[in-house]
Amino acid sequence: MNKPTIKDVAKEANVSIATVSRIINNGVGYSAKTKDLVMQTVQKMGYSPNAIARGLINKQSNTIGVLMPELSGLVSAEILHGIEKAAHSQGQSVIVCNTASVGGQTLDYLKLLQEKQVDGVLFTSQFLTHEYADFIKKMGVPVITISAYSEDRATPAVRVDDETAAYDAVKYLLQQGHSEIGMISGSPGDRLAGAPRIEGYKKALHDEGIPFDKTKVVWRNGFYFEDGREACSQLLNEHPTITALFAASDELAVGAMTSAAEQGIQVPDQLSIIGYDGTKLSAMVLPPLTTVSQNFIEMGETAATLLLDSIQTGVTSKGATIQHQIIERKSVRKL
Amino acid sequence: MNKPTIKDVAKEANVSIATVSRIINNGVGYSAKTKDLVMQTVQKMGYSPNAIARGLINKQSNTIGVLMPELSGLVSAEILHGIEKAAHSQGQSVIVCNTASVGGQTLDYLKLLQEKQVDGVLFTSQFLTHEYADFIKKMGVPVITISAYSEDRATPAVRVDDETAAYDAVKYLLQQGHSEIGMISGSPGDRLAGAPRIEGYKKALHDEGIPFDKTKVVWRNGFYFEDGREACSQLLNEHPTITALFAASDELAVGAMTSAAEQGIQVPDQLSIIGYDGTKLSAMVLPPLTTVSQNFIEMGETAATLLLDSIQTGVTSKGATIQHQIIERKSVRKL
């Protein structure tokens, strides 16, 4: 009543297990007749090869591990989607690890992935410390970061150029005639999505000869709706003359829209807002949000593909930069 | 230069591999001294057990498989989050399979999971046919569905009572004084999220003595923003006298809000809308959406916990019904 093994099939078909193995692996060295016989027996017995036993020999699990600090947001979901798509198209499975679930247990997850013998790891939206990088190096498998920042700067990365993207966002606002531009952001201490975007904002202003006023960038620790709501409220309070706003995420932008509404300020008539990310959310709010879009599905897909290449060829990937793009909708008014 | 195995550790520590095995598994039968020695060697050599080899013996992979038809939405993301949380807290890994990615390759994924020897499967947001159920039965592992519908009705399920939840939503509208109530929905042929919610709508109306008018429920094939926008536009067109609207998903509701705005109709002043799901999205739109919330994270968590129980005890789970809850916000007006 147990699951049939290759041995059972061999016995039933009166051939050796070696022959069965060759046949189910499309190897060479058997007659068409034996093949038919064996395939029929396989069918009849409902035999299915055991990937664990295979993995033990081949020293590979055909599985990659994905670490992300958040699972329930749109951004992670899209990245994961892209990863899954690319991975499965090459016969690899993906194990997800939510590194924030138990409070930054990244190292524990890494250990787990090591024990599970994953063939590679994708490190997402998180700061890759030396400690983590070293650990992964010891695991002896390739790693690629996705919209992450690595301390050693050497780990291959798939990402958009955050600074340029932010620059472009602010530039866009400038081009629409705005000059009093505020920003709401995540923490400047966040080297992934905080600092670079602020830097882009700063540069765009500077290139236009507008002095940088640090009180015009209000930040919170997260990039979520409530953060945006609060930050915008504070910003509008301190700088009522602002006509446009660059938000470092769509959720931040949407939070800002709510805050504006609460203060009776019309978007875009009295306040223009440009978001960042280009998640589905941006298209669903009113007015629809103009935003700089990062193609997260593509990021996931590219990263997974690159990782798989690395696994097969053994050569370290070079990473990739994904293009961003401004999606014009209705939250920015031309002055 | 290869990764050390248990053999290497044994040799280095001058003990047998049996002893090392006992120690790293917290077994019994060794002296404190040997333990120290071995642990130190393990440390020194950077030894990490090979879960694949273990799995071969224990006949279990400590991995569960999750099948979902969509990965990039808020609902799936939250369910997955819950699953991951519960699974990892019990030392299990989760493999995600996006059954829609290559066009309904559910059976292929099932085969894959079988080969990977997963200890159980979670079948999510999808119709569980006899074929799938049979296959899983042959795999010999427990399965639990999550907000899914199973053809055989016997598979343990974790879900909210959709019909009652829809009933409650419409009842709520009724209690606010509305009597001309429309509905926008997914397909009535969808036995998961289509038919039951329409049924609930119908019943609530009936209990209030309001005749059911089938032209007042407009449906599309999906539950997405654009579907809602279209459906609402059609509904408003055919039934301009409607004062309230029950949308079978938050995205549908938000699409309806956009459609209303396009026609210059104020929400909630001229049209009240109640959504369904209670995703983060519902809190972020303007006006914030009143909705019946499902707690997807809890669903995922519960299902994973139940599945793990089943795996350990060998007894089939009974499933669970998750409570829904109406979250009052500002999209419904009291008449």
Place this chain on the structure above:
DNA sequence: TTGAAAGCGCTACCAC
């Protein structure tokens, strides 16, 4: 308290 050895299901090498 410890070690030797069988064997989990499979692949790959070597013989025939």
Place this chain on the structure above:
DNA sequence: GTGGTAGCGCTTTCAA
């Protein structure tokens, strides 16, 4: 073309 068999890294009797 086909079969025998060593051995992947580990757990688990059984003996000592």
